[in-house]
Amino acid sequence: METFNIFIKSIFVDNMIFAYFLGMCSYLAVSKTVKTSVGLGIAVTFVLVVTLPINYLLDTYVLKAGALSWLSPELAGTDLSFLSFILFIAIIASMVQIVEMVVEKFTPALYSQLGIFLPLIAVNCAILGGSLFMQQRSFDNIGQATVFGLGSGIGWLLAIVGIAAIREHMSYSKVPKPLRGLGITFIITGLMGIAFMGFMGIKF
Amino acid sequence: MSTSKKQILVDPLSKNNPVVVLMLGICSALAVTAQVKPALVMGISVTVVLAFSNVIISLLRNTIPNRIRIIVQLVVVAALVIIVEQVLKAFAYDVWGQLSVFIGLIITNCILMGRLEAFALGNTPFDSFLDGIGNGLGYTAILLIVAIVREFLGSGSLMGYAIIPSSFYEGGYMNNGLMILPPMALIVVGCIIWVHRSIDKDLQE
Numbered sequence: 001m002e003t004f005n006i007f008i009k010s011i012f013v014d015n016m017i018f019a020y021f022l023g024m025c026s027y028l029a030v031s032k033t034v035k036t037s038v039g040l041g042i043a044v045t046f047v048l049v050v051t052l053p054i055n056y057l058l059d060t061y062v063l064k065a066g067a068l069s070w071l072s073p074e075l076a077g078t079d080l081s082f083l084s085f086i087l088f089i090a091i092i093a094s095m096v097q098i099v100e101m102v103v104e105k106f107t108p109a110l111y112s113q114l115g116i117f118l119p120l121i122a123v124n125c126a127i128l129g130g131s132l133f134m135q136q137r138s139f140d141n142i143g144q145a146t147v148f149g150l151g152s153g154i155g156w157l158l159a160i161v162g163i164a165a166i167r168e169h170m171s172y173s174k175v176p177k178p179l180r181g182l183g184i185t186f187i188i189t190g191l192m193g194i195a196f197m198g199f200m201g202i203k204f
Numbered sequence: 205m206s207t208s209k210k211q212i213l214v215d216p217l218s219k220n221n222p223v224v225v226l227m228l229g230i231c232s233a234l235a236v237t238a239q240v241k242p243a244l245v246m247g248i249s250v251t252v253v254l255a256f257s258n259v260i261i262s263l264l265r266n267t268i269p270n271r272i273r274i275i276v277q278l279v280v281v282a283a284l285v286i287i288v289e290q291v292l293k294a295f296a297y298d299v300w301g302q303l304s305v306f307i308g309l310i311i312t313n314c315i316l317m318g319r320l321e322a323f324a325l326g327n328t329p330f331d332s333f334l335d336g337i338g339n340g341l342g343y344t345a346i347l348l349i350v351a352i353v354r355e356f357l358g359s360g361s362l363m364g365y366a367i368i369p370s371s372f373y374e375g376g377y378m379n380n381g382l383m384i385l386p387p388m389a390l391i392v393v394g395c396i397i398w399v400h401r402s403i404d405k406d407l408q409e
């Protein structure tokens with residue numbers, strides 16, 4: 001039940017875009033058509049699901065205060081958590097490389113769709129943000145961390161597909177000239193965020 | 205200082221502003237703008253990291269193999285961010301607590317990668333330093349405007365000092381709680397873009 005709660009919460013309540021503004025750069029740049037935004041959303045979800053369990057293990061068995069005590073009891077006092085940024089980003093960058101190679105080898109069709117986006121995901125704030133939130137919230141087990149990654153990814157996917165659909169329709173409407181493009185996208189994202197706040201407090 | 209150097213420094217403040225024109229670095233920016241103080245600290249941290257990572261990458265630009273440059277850039281930036289985080293933790297603990305994960309997210313701030321790729325890889329260290337300072341200040345300026353609007357309307361204070369006199373509250377004035385909520389940051393930035401593009405018509409789409 002706890003795990004299911006984390007899943008629902010990470011999609012709707014703690015939505016990466018609307019509550020924390022993570023991954024805004026690619027969100028704004030790639031949300032012009034629904035088709036490409038679905039591709040990017042799936043890629044982000046995929047990378048989140050792959051990197052979060054690895055970073056969870058890294059955090060639990062290497063980085064946390066006293067995490068190294070399984071090596072030898074003398075290391076129980078070491079706290080390597082200041083290294084977490086650099087190790088997390090290294091894991092993410094290398095995982096993105098591996099995912100890119102695997103996808104290219106086994107599903108060339110998907111690769112040609114995601115092609116340009118995959119390398120960009122390494123510097124998507126939502127991925128590193130997911131790992132840092134995971135570290136901050138100290139989940140009980142690796143399953144919860146994975147579910148958190150899946151939920152955050154789906155939340156991000158929902159947000160980017162939603163804004164892409166709205167932007168496709170907006171090309172027919174008369175927006176004041178200075179607001180066209182970037183400005184109106186910000187305001188719509190804000191309004192969508194207010195709508196998503198209606199989910200606050202959901203619990204099962 | 206020659207005009208071209210001055211241009212490098214001044215351009216990002218308005219005409220090439222990283223946030224409202226180039227759409228960079230919005231990710232970790234908006235979440236820290238509910239109050240002025242964390243926004244200011246965040247702006248300074250990004251400026252410092254940006255200036256020094258620009259210099260380091262610019263010094264290394266002829267030795268980094270092209271294929272692995274992204275990893276090298278990430279490592280340089282991550283090391284600088286760790287230094288900034290430790291300094292903040294030591295000297296400004298309360299702000300460090302407020303910023304929490306968003307300091308770490310400076311690493312994936314698009315401004316950094318954007319400027320390293322677009323500028324530092326092709327220019328001399330001093331120019332890159334100026335570019336870093338300019339872009340950092342442009343970013344800080346937008347953060348501060350958003351934070352001032354949100355803190356003033358949302359909490360009636362600036363930098364934590366009450367601005368609106370208590371007699372107003374006794375007369376029935378109430379703070380606009382909506383301003384503190386995350387979505388309002390987006391709407392305020394949208395309005396800034398609106399004003400900016402009404403003045404500078406070249407930027408309209």
